[in-house]
Amino acid sequence: MAQTLPLLNPPIHTQMRRALGNVFNQSTLAALHRVAERAVQDLLDELTDRLHSGPADFVALVSEKLPIMIIGEWMGLPSEDYELLRDLTHDQVHTQELFPTPSEIATSDAATARLQTYFADLIQRRRSNPGDDPVSAWIRVWDDLDGDRAHTDAVVHSLALFMILAALETTSHLIANTLRLLLEHSSQLDLLRQHPELIPDAVEETLRYDAPIHLVSRVAPTDTVLGGMPVAAGETVQLLIGAAHHDPAHFPNPHAFDVRRRRGHQDVGGPSRLTSHLAFGAGIHYCLGNALARLEATALLSALLKRSIRLRLTGAPTWAPRVVFRRITSLYVGLA
Structure with missing residues (x-):
């Protein structure tokens, strides 16, 4: 983990980011948006079918699945590995908590070892049979940079591992938490139905109000x-x-969940007035996948609001007992 991007500093961090370039450029995001739209429709179809029989867990059926479906297809990972990668990611982040217990550290170490083996095997397969996926591209980039195959494999390994860990845990929470907050604040949900152009603003307000980290x-x-x-x-x-995002010196009325916040409470449809938050970090460590997380949450919410179904919370969400990484472990919803 010490060699993944968040834990590196210049000059190594600078070299790696420069070689990566703009990983999620406009063409890549456009392609992933099409993938997300298909995946969202499939997941919402399944959720709708289940809701006709009673309350269903939005986390298990939607928010846990969507991020790995998107990043997995982008990286060219077998779909049969998605559940394994989700489980290992949940176990791995224990070591990134503030005060992990000895048992949590052991669980995290075991998950990290399995993830390291998984991606080491993946790199060898891509060396033998390269494709147009990012892992194959990273191998070519670093091979060309220094010709040291062992160094290339180590760098690509850290990148692949980082991409999975960064893409799953936080985005899953963002998706589930956006729905939770909107169902708890029905006036805000009604506002989005009337003004769907505010959907990106709702995602940003969720990131401020209750960030994934x-x-x-x-x-x-x-x-x-x-x-x-x-x-x-x-x-x-x-x-x-979490405290910074509720600082009244920076955010007026910070404890209010308001999807119009970025517009400075102007009439909806007016110009956006961005209010900064720290959900994706800042500076050289600003989240590499911020645009992808926003894309997934926006695609899901847009598709959900276009459907005829109306949802309601059927119980309080359950949370993982953590300090650093927020995680809703279940969010049961029913038809309103």
Whole structure:
């Protein structure tokens, strides 16, 4: 994990990001949008069928499945591996929590080892039979950069592992949490039905109101002063994103969930007035897949609001007992 992008700094981080280029450029996002639209329709069909028999778990049927379907197709992964990769990702993130228990660390280490083996095997298969998938492309890029096959495999391995870990856990929560918040705030949901152009704004408000990651750690490279507090070189600073997003000095009425927030409470349909949030980080570590996460959440919400069905919460959501990574483990909905 120490060699994945979030834990690297310049010059290695700079070299890797430069070689990657714009991974999710406009043409890639356009192609993935078509994939997402097909996947969303299939998942919502299944959800609708289940709802006719009673309440159904939106997490299990939709939000857990969509991210791996998108990133899996992009990376060319076998669909029969999707469930395994979801489970391993859930287990792996324990080690990224603030105070993991010994048993959680052991679970995370075992999941990391299985993921490392999985992607090592994948790289060897792509070397033997390259395609037009990103893993094959990364192999070609780094082979051309230095010709060191062992170094190429190590770099590509860290990239592939990072892509899976970054794409699944946080995006699944974003999707489930957006629906939860809208069902809990019916006036906001009604507003979206009347003004679907606000759907991207609703996704941004979810990212602010209850971000998928609530804490980010940073290590000071030199002695500095932060917010009037001295921080020595090598000390760790914990950024509490959840608290920052509810700071009344930055967000007026921060505890209100308002899908019009980006528009400065102007009339809907007016120009967007972006209000920054930290859900995707900042600076050199700004999330590489931010556009993909937004695309998936927007595609899902757009398709859901176009359907004739109306949903309601049938119980309180259940949450994983975590500090850093937010995760709704179940969200039961029924027909309204």
